[in-house]
Amino acid sequence: MTFLVDTMHFILGYIVPFLLVLTLLVFVHEMGHYLVGRWSGIRILAFSVGFGPELIGFTDRHLTRWKICAIPLGGYVKFYGDEDAASTPDYAKLETLAPEERDRTFLGAALWKRAATVAAGPIANFILAIAIFAVLFSIYGKQIADPIVAEVKPDSAAAAAGIQPGDLLVAIDGNTVKTFDDVRRYVSIRPETPIVIQVKRKGTSLDVPMTPRRTEITDQFGNKVELGIIGILTNQETGNFRLQTYGPIEAVGQGAIESWNIVTGTFKYLSNLVTGRMKADQLGGPIRVAQASGQMATIGVAAVLHLAAVLSVSIGLLNLMPVPVLDGGHLMFYAVEAIRGKPVGPAAQDVAFRIGFAMILMLMVFATWNDISSLLG
CATH class of the missing domain: 2.30.42.10 (PDZ domain)
Known part of the structure; x- marks a missing residue:
């Protein structure tokens, strides 16, 4: 009986707040991609919160599949012409499409439309953070x-x-x-x-x-x-x-300042890591985020929202890093394309994406190890 009570306490106290916060951040991030992609005339095949097997979903009148999947550690928007959830182009399929169909693919869109669609995800996270801070400052001061x-x-x-x-x-x-x-x-x-x-x-x-x-x-x-x-x-x-206390407009300004403080603080922390002034064991992964979500939930809704805003800025910033696989990596390729006048070759992109995936995987393993060490310590 004690085990059952402890398990329910863990699920309701830590897992549920974590999933609610993460789902909100992922949904807003992917919605940024979706809205600008739709506005740019790119056909969207799927909007997913989570990875892996689909748990529940529906197909809308634009033939976009909206779904929630089993692994709730991210999400994606799959565009027409993509081979996978990482927006890797399906070059073989693209060659078979008629010109008017190719124009509706992500790769077939104008360079500025692709860049805007990719950048919209992190920007949506920054906007969410500012909005949350503004609401908190308006209500609580x-x-x-x-x-x-x-x-x-x-x-x-x-x-x-x-x-x-x-x-x-x-x-x-x-x-x-x-x-x-x-x-x-x-x-x-x-x-x-x-x-x-x-x-x-x-x-x-x-x-x-x-x-x-x-x-x-x-x-x-x-x-x-x-x-x-x-x-x-x-x-x-x-x-x-x-x-x-702040009025609505002042609160938005304060929300922007608070978000910018998180950005500058993050870069300063990374600088301190490089110079050895701070240790890397403060880098946290999903376990630490879940722990923080549960701890904030014991304080109240405002504390959970504050954590969500901080994490939203962090996710936006992380995704803008110039690492292949991340949004920043795609933007880096588009910058090269703008300079060269033609896209980076498929082989070079494939190698870069593999390296980028390995880097992100190593970072996740390191952060998770820090989480476990923190719990055991």
Whole structure:
């Protein structure tokens, strides 16, 4: 009986939230491809959420098969003239088509139409993230505090640099900071990276150089993560904590800013990996996403939506990487085609797609290994 209860708790607490979040992100991504493809006059054979055997589906009046498949770890739009779900052209079939039929295939479409159709997937993910953040900011607002130091931790980077309680942090590396969270966000992704904080102290402006220390912290769920820390705190009295509310238009702007912060943070993390300032064990796969979905579900719908927005930006960004098989890889080929005046040859594309698939597979295996190690550790 205990095993059954634990199993149901695991399914309802982790698997269901994970599948709901993932399905939303996949559906929106593929809908971007679908809508622009349809608008471009390309015939669409299938719209699938998931891979593998079809579980349920229907065929619409445009002869597009809409379906949900058994393996819920992605999705695809299959265009007329494609050999498979990765949009590999079926060259043998294309040669047999009449000109008017070939024009309705993906390969037969104008270069700009193909590029727009491919780019629409990641763009749809960015739009979804902005929309989710905008809704959250409109409904819940945003808790903010002034960037004023209330406490400096002993033996910290800030203490060593001479930061004092009461200091107003004006800018970091020339970038203006308006809230205490702006400081935290900037510092957290720059462990072991020298920075200069512009401080206003009793009417005097000071430039204070320091280096955030790479520190492992544990969140409320017991997850461990490494961040850059300088060792300053604020409080209600000093920081003037307050709820900032936004109208619809302002909320959209804030949603765009929040999404852009995730993009820049991601690139900074990748830069830190290359330079050795951060470890690669923070790269997570589907297991960690499922765990995070379940943890956010215990907090509430807003937390789940926030996670969905973060993941939507991440998926959009990942798909724009110039790796064959991903959308960015296709866009890279189209850029070459625009320069050369003719498409990259089938043999070269085939080799590139195989290499790209191997790279993605290795990344997935590595991320999944990190997930398992995190659970066991």
